[in-house]
Amino acid sequence: MALALDEARAAADAGEVPVGAVLVRDGRVVATGRNAPVATCDPSAHAEMAALRAGGQALGNYRLDGCTLYVTLEPCAMCAGAMLHARLARVVYGAPDVRTGAAGSVLDLFGIGPLNHQTAVAGGVMAEDCGALLQDFFRARRAQARSQAQPVRDDALRTPESRFAGLDGPHAFASALPALAGLRLAYADHGPGVDGDAPPPASAGQPPAVLCLHGPGQWGHLFRHLPAHLPDRRLLVPDLIGFGRSDKPKREAAHALDWHAQVLQEWLAALQAGPVGLLFYADMAPLAEALAQRGVLAGPRLAMPAELLAVRGDAATAAARAWAAPFPDRGHAAALRAFARRRRPEVQDLGPDAAAALAARWRRAEAAAVAGGRVGYSRG
Missing domain, CATH: 3.40.140.10 (Cytidine Deaminase, domain 2)
Known part of the structure; x- marks a missing residue:
């Protein structure tokens, strides 16, 4: 089979x-x-x-x-x-x-x-496994149908879906948030009881959801192996505006960190996620700090160790293709230029083994936060 x-x-x-x-x-x-x-x-x-x-x-x-x-x-x-x-x-x-x-x-x-x-x-x-493959396929088809029904702003671009052939797709899109002003944010919502269309609100006694932030030049595809290793956690994985399947403003000036933080804050509120833990690419620390100042974080803040992201050979080739997919031309790449100082020259990715190691680090960070009384849920 x-x-x-x-x-x-x-x-x-x-x-x-x-x-x-x-x-x-x-x-x-x-x-x-x-x-x-x-x-x-x-x-x-x-x-x-x-x-x-x-x-x-x-x-x-x-x-x-x-x-x-x-x-x-x-x-x-x-x-x-x-x-x-x-x-x-x-x-x-x-x-x-x-x-x-x-x-x-x-x-x-x-x-x-x-x-x-x-x-x-x-x-x-x-x-x-067989059913999950079919569900992912039809979920992506529904997402594509929804995207085709959402017009693109005159000052933004949207990457054709054909550029993402063979790559993981998002579960859903958001465009009604005030900060987006009609831009489309792509995201995946993984976890128990989550189907990408009607996510459950946060409830008392449950571990905080985990916000997963990719790095400059990457998108949510970075975290594709993580849900298998944290199946009991709700993982919220956005493609930041300008990256992945999200809309891409044409001007570099659109990519102010405070605006990105505002978008994420409104998006988390719309998902009824409650305060979240944060797993982030290390070079996005300024955005992580902006989120912390807005009071949307609870529990661990874990920067992804660089050694887990090192890839070579075929894995590096595949990762380079994935990171290039959203940017068919210079017009789509304003976010790359805006975040140029935070981008690293080497190709990085989070493979299956690295995702397992990262999940283990996250659980240790959660346990330490619980022991220190820094999060609002019980042991267990």
Whole structure:
């Protein structure tokens, strides 16, 4: 199933619904497939169908006796019929499909006794990972639809969504804040019970949410691995105005630190986040101090250690691409020039292992703050 997930991610990178499939016989991969109806203008180009076609060619027979098909999403009726016709021994799927699933969710073609072939079915394998990939994809689609409905101010630019192909997207956008005056702020809102559209208000006894601030020239993509290591914390990750998917004023003078702090203060209030802890890129310390002076912080303030951000080789190449994505030309890059004194020449990123180490440091900082009576929540 992990290989099928790789195929699904490749489909997402190509703009297709992220579904992947792998055909296996006797422990050996025979064929793979990924969703491609959009690219091929073919309604039958589902991941399962692609894997079945490739498997038939590889084995020289449309009957795929003894084969198991792994697919990240419960098959539809079309694919289920093809699997039965191919005489598959077994089908293993990840996430259920409550709208079109034909392996038990909506109907069960595999359970029809009179059919001349019976295929064993197992569902729910790596269901959380498979489902999360689909949820992220459709969340980004909804965000893109919302962005297209929001006009861009005459004195600002908006990076085309195509520049972010294959990169994590925000959960939501905000544009109604007084300080924004119609500019669009992109952000992600991670945590228990949060879906990006209707975040819960802060409640007594809960740890403060964590505001995660990227550095100059970066955007919220920097923190993409952190939610997996702090799943019990609400993580608020904005793309600062001028960066990432947020709108980009054309004038450098627009990027006063106090104005950025005002935007963040109003945004946190709109999310009912309450006082927050702060995890920030070290060179953004002046903005962190501006937020502290506004009284929106509670609990730890942790600057990200430089040693955790060092990347080399392919990781550095990927990071450089991600940081360049929001800036297709000089007109989009006023924020880069405004923050030039705080930008570092080396490419930096927060990889999976570094995110785990940073999460551990954050928990230690929280524990120290609780022990010192500096935050308003109990031990636990």
